[in-house]
Amino acid sequence: MEERIAQLRQLPFWDDLTTEQQEDIARGAAIQQFPAGSMVHSCGGECLGLFLVQKGRVRAYLLSEEGREVTLFQMGEGDVCTLSASCVMDPIAFDTQMTALEDCRLLVVNSGVVRRVMEENIYARCFIYEMTTRRFTDVMQSMQQLLFLGVDQRLAVFLLRASEEAGSPEIKITHEQIAQQISSAREVVARMLKRFSTQGLVEVRRGSVRLLDKGGLEALTQ
Numbered sequence: 001m002e003e004r005i006a007q008l009r010q011l012p013f014w015d016d017l018t019t020e021q022q023e024d025i026a027r028g029a030a031i032q033q034f035p036a037g038s039m040v041h042s043c044g045g046e047c048l049g050l051f052l053v054q055k056g057r058v059r060a061y062l063l064s065e066e067g068r069e070v071t072l073f074q075m076g077e078g079d080v081c082t083l084s085a086s087c088v089m090d091p092i093a094f095d096t097q098m099t100a101l102e103d104c105r106l107l108v109v110n111s112g113v114v115r116r117v118m119e120e121n122i123y124a125r126c127f128i129y130e131m132t133t134r135r136f137t138d139v140m141q142s143m144q145q146l147l148f149l150g151v152d153q154r155l156a157v158f159l160l161r162a163s164e165e166a167g168s169p170e171i172k173i174t175h176e177q178i179a180q181q182i183s184s185a186r187e188v189v190a191r192m193l194k195r196f197s198t199q200g201l202v203e204v205r206r207g208s209v210r211l212l213d214k215g216g217l218e219a220l221t222q
Helices: 002-008 019-027 083-088 111-120 122-148 151-166 175-182 186-198 214-221
Strands: 029-034 039-041 050-055 058-063 069-075 097-100 104-109 170-172 202-205 208-211
Touching: 002 019, 002 029, 002 104, 019 029, 019 111, 050 083, 058 175, 069 122, 069 175, 083 111, 083 122, 104 111, 111 122, 122 151, 151 170, 151 175, 151 186, 151 208, 151 214, 175 186, 186 202
Parallel strands: none
Antiparallel strands: 029 104, 039 097, 050 104, 058 069, 058 097, 170 208, 202 208
16 A cells, blocks of 8 residues: 555645545555557546556547547656546546557556545646646647648657657657657658658658758748
């Protein structure tokens, strides 16, 4: 129990809970492992609950009836996900799919416990709704890019952001993974990367992309 509580202290609202509420969450929390590519949360499936990413990255996306995926946002180490507990938030009717981009370790709090604590504790309730609002902001930004930016612009934005997050001009990623991230087709991404390569903006290697001209890529995003 003590080890679990030490991990739960990472939750921003932990210190605002009563001792009883902390114990309730500790009893309803568990570490879950998800290998890369596996489903973390599925709309129409069991309500997972609130989770904190301790290791790895998780991608949230929408899936159409035709099988088209639209990436909404990503979560990395230290991020808290509340949309996976949307079943306990009555005003929220927004289902997403979530998969592990890398091998993930998540600290998951049971949805029933989340509901009880939200009903009892204003700090927990405010935090959960605040985080949900932030995620909806991420969703709106993704929708704006999809609706108003061309594939070349979305690709440039993604490459610049991924390079910044990696702390390196070289990004270890496949064409298929890029296509998922920018909500496009692999063939389109391959064609666009070839064009970027011809223009001297990037160098494409097997399983990676190296940025050669960040200024040129930034100009494309304007």
